[in-house]
Amino acid sequence: MNTELSGRVVLITGASSGIGAATALEFAKYNSKLISFFCSRFERLQELKSQILNQYSGTQIHIDGVDVRNKQAIDDAIENLPQGFKDIDVLFNNAGLAIGFEPLEKKPQEEIQTVLETNVYGIIYAIQAVLPGMKERNSGDIIMMGSISGQQSHGFGNSIYAASKHAIEGITESLRKELVKTKIRVLIIRPGSVETEFTLNRSRGSPGFSEIYYSGYDPLNAKDIAECVVFGANRPTNVVISELTVLPNAQADIVTIHRDNKIDLFDALAEKYNK
Secondary structure, three states: OOOOOOOOEEEEEOOOOHHHHHHHHHHHOOOOEEEEEEOOOHHHHHHHHHHHHHHOOOOOEEEEEOOOOOHHHHHHHHHOOOOOOOOOOEEEEOOOOOOOOOOHHHOOHHHHHHHHHHHHHHHHHHHHHHHHHHHHHOOEEEEEEOOHHHOOOOOOOOHHHHHHHHHHHHHHHHHHHHOOOOOEEEEEEEEOOEOOHHHHHHOOOOOOHHHHHOOOOOOEOHHHHHHHHHHHHOOOOOOOOOEEEEOOOOEOOOOOEOOOOOOOHHHHHHHHHOO
16 A cells, blocks of 8 residues: 555554554554554563564564663664664654552652653653654654643542643644754644553553443544544645544543443542542
């Protein structure tokens, strides 16, 4: 399939599951060359690699274990990429997480650092590693995984995650202005409610939590967001989908979700975590 993406080198951080894995599969349809960074769950990424190669036998894929919180690890991984992968055309800054629903005064220091270092520092380090090559070639896409939490926040344990996504909004806006004289595009995707392992991990694996969290309406899935990422990267080079907010039909904003079963999720969270 000949498109804007054929043969382009795409680096995806946090690619072992969820939106990252779905995006790798979506780019593979377009004959892109894939670089997948992961921090853990190597077996999951190997399974994804096998799935991609089985479905799209001509796809080239390179996987590497990189903790995005470690700037030196990112720099080394980029420096040591195999031939054919060194000129990165698309950076999808997807790696990120949230931990727990506790109010701010109860957030453990270690968890605060983990969220901010992953969601903010990791994005900065990846951009710093990739951008010089893009500038040299005067081309490339930097795609940020934002969130509606970068523009709004609810009051139930969202402070640190929202802070990280607000930071991404600021980085994105500033970077776009820094690069306005170049042909490098900067895009941000802001998902609403997406049913992936993200929420299960955030709830620390609480049994049944995801079923309650997503009950009574149809949330987005990882493929919905992956298609938006690829759509943005696949526009003609003079077209920039600079920002895109994607919500399920039942969601109007971060707290307004119509649930057929009338569950008030945030009341439940307040009762459970704000004691």
